Amino acid sequence: MTKTNRKRVGSRIVRAVILMALFSIGWPAESQAVLTCTANSAVPPSNRWEGLAERVGDFILICSGGTPGVPLTVNFQIFLNTQVTSNLLDNNNPSPTTEALLIVNDPPPVLQVLGANVFRGIRVSSNSIGWLGISFAPDTAGNVSFRITNLRANASFLAPPDPLPGQIMSFLSVSPPGALPITNSPQQIMSLVSQGLTFFTSDVTPGFLNLNFRENFTTTFMKKIEVDAAGDPIDQNIPGNIFSTESGFTTGSPQTDPTGRADTGTRLVARFKNLPAGTSLLVPTLVQSSNSALRARLLDKVNPDFSGGLPASSGALPLCQNTAHAVYEIEGSAGITGALVADTFTIPVSVLGPSGFGGTEVNGNLGPISTISLMSQEAPEPRFVDQSAGAFPTPSCVTYLPLTIK
Numbered sequence: 091m092t093k094t095n096r097k098r099v100g101s102r103i104v105r106a107v108i109l110m111a112l113f114s115i116g117w118p119a120e121s122q123a124v125l126t127c128t129a130n131s132a133v134p135p136s137n138r139w140e141g142l143a144e145r146v147g148d149f150i151l152i153c154s155g156g157t158p159g160v161p162l163t164v165n166f167q168i169f170l171n172t173q174v175t176s177n178l179l180d181n182n183n184p185s186p187t188t189e190a191l192l193i194v195n196d197p198p199p200v201l202q203v204l205g206a207n208v209f210r211g212i213r214v215s216s217n218s219i220g221w222l223g224i225s226f227a228p229d230t231a232g233n234v235s236f237r238i239t240n241l242r243a244n245a246s247f248l249a250p251p252d253p254l255p256g257q258i259m260s261f262l263s264v265s266p267p268g269a270l271p272i273t274n275s276p277q278q279i280m281s282l283v284s285q286g287l288t289f290f291t292s293d294v295t296p297g298f299l300n301l302n303f304r305e306n307f308t309t310t311f312m313k314k315i316e317v318d319a320a321g322d323p324i325d326q327n328i329p330g331n332i333f334s335t336e337s338g339f340t341t342g343s344p345q346t347d348p349t350g351r352a353d354t355g356t357r358l359v360a361r362f363k364n365l366p367a368g369t370s371l372l373v374p375t376l377v378q379s380s381n382s383a384l385r386a387r388l389l390d391k392v393n394p395d396f397s398g399g400l401p402a403s404s405g406a407l408p409l410c411q412n413t414a415h416a417v418y419e420i421e422g423s424a425g426i427t428g429a430l431v432a433d434t435f436t437i438p439v440s441v442l443g444p445s446g447f448g449g450t451e452v453n454g455n456l457g458p459i460s461t462i463s464l465m466s467q468e469a470p471e472p473r474f475v476d477q478s479a480g481a482f483p484t485p486s487c488v489t490y491l492p493l494t495i496k
Contacts, residue, residue, distance in 0.1 A: 125162075125228065127153035127270050129262060131278040132330075136307045137245040137258065138286030140456050140474045142463050143175040144245040145338050146258050146280035148330065149238040153270055156228030164269045166192060167220040168238055170280070171259045172247040174217055176240055177348065178467040185212040188465060189349045191339060192221045193237040195229070196329035204341065210349075211238075213465055237329055238262075240338040240350050244463045245283045246475045256283035286310035289454025297441045301416075303358045303386075303454055304434040310456075311384055311433055312336045313422040314355040321423070326350065334429035336472050353470040355420040357457035358386055358435060359396050361482040362407075362414045364450050369443035371407040373416050377435050384428040386418035386435050397458040397470040406442075410487035417457060453478040 130150050137144040149168060156162075176190040190211040193202075202208050207226075211219040219241070228234045241260075248256035258281045264270045288304045305311050315323045315337040326333045326340045336352035344351060362371065375388040392399035396417050407414040416437070422428055460473035 125153040125156040127151050127272045129272050134279045134281045137281040137283045139245050139283045141245045142473045143242045143471045146241050146243050151236040154233045156232040158230045158232050159227050161227045163225045165222045165265045167263045169218045169261045173244040176242045178465050181467050190219045190240045194226050199327045248283050287456050299439050301360050301437040311356050311420045314352050317424050334426040358418040359455040359457035360416045361453045365412050372440040373405045375405050379433040381431040381433050382428040383423050385421045389417045392417050395458045413483040413487050415483050
């Protein structure tokens with residue numbers, strides 16, 4: 091082969107290598123459309139500032155202008171201006187998975203597949219959750235949407251200035267840079283925070299009083315999860331559907347997958363102290379709300395944080411170290427029970443004993459009560475700060491004891 095021919099072959103090889111490189115990395119931008127996105131959070135829900143694990147609104151990213159069917163892989167990370175308190179699903183690695191979900195294109199329940207169009211987030215920091223290596227392809231029109239749901243937050247960190255509500259804000263970061271450019275603000279209002287509960291007593295006499303738990307907005311009191319006409323729990327797995335419950339977006343079996351599932355409905359906790367010796371109290375086991383179909387059921391054998399327990403068979407509250415307590419859980423029928431009106435639960439309390447109430451003090455609180463303001467695998471959902479001013483029943487007094495009324 092002559093020197094000239096060797097040069098020609100060499101130049102052809104170089105051109106072939108360049109072409110192969112171009113095919114492997116993709117053509118320049120003008121040959122492939124670029125997705126552009128708009129962020130929104132729909133209508134921000136109301137959160138209780140007493141809440142340590144409040145369900146905020148969904149973050150939605152709607153993108154268009156992409157090349158149909160051409161796959162992309164990106165990373166998402168969302169930040170809140172308070173601690174994220176979505177449940178952890180494991181504690182076995184430095185970046186545990188959480189119940190917070192990223193849903194692609196809002197598939198109906200029968201088409202939802204974990205790892206394909208529904209992805210679990212991982213804890214990145216105390217106020218941040220991430221989704222790494224998310225692969226997707228625009229549809230035949232070049233569109234794709236993303237929904238971040240099951241975000242819970244410590245609303246008590248944002249005690250609102252009176253009379254305006256506080257705001258839980260989010261910020262979404264997408265990488266690599268420019269992969270999904272957001273044309274409006276990546277910062278969105280996720281919820282409005284204000285005091286959820288007003289508690290007061292009324293009709294106080296030596297042998298009687300009413301405990302009044304009043305919600306300050308219509309979603310302070312919520313049942314645990316949606317139910318069917320027979321009262322049995324159902325899945326809450328329709329993207330974007332609004333459920334007036336403590337649970338969020340659920341996946342899998344309730345026996346094996348806790349994602350999105352609250353541990354209890356909202357609880358109403360009344361605690362008494364300085365009861366005269368020999369006194370015991372009697373309350374109803376079921377109370378109807380003033381304005382809706384919501385009910386509050388008395389519980390027995392609750393845990394020290396007022397989680398757990400069973401429906402009480404008796405309304406007798408035993409005295410323990412001159413203290414007593416009553417714990418009720420909100421229940422409701424099918425549908426958005428109680429979400430359209432502000433409710434009040436009035437619980438009548440009768441005194442069994444010769445001395446009346448004397449110098450007794452009583453406190454009303456949302457429950458369960460907790461101090462855990464970070465992501466946790468064990469802490470109950472929902473959970474609330476302790477609003478009591480002073481010492482109320484110690485853990486040794488929390489579990490109900492058998493009582494016989496003579």
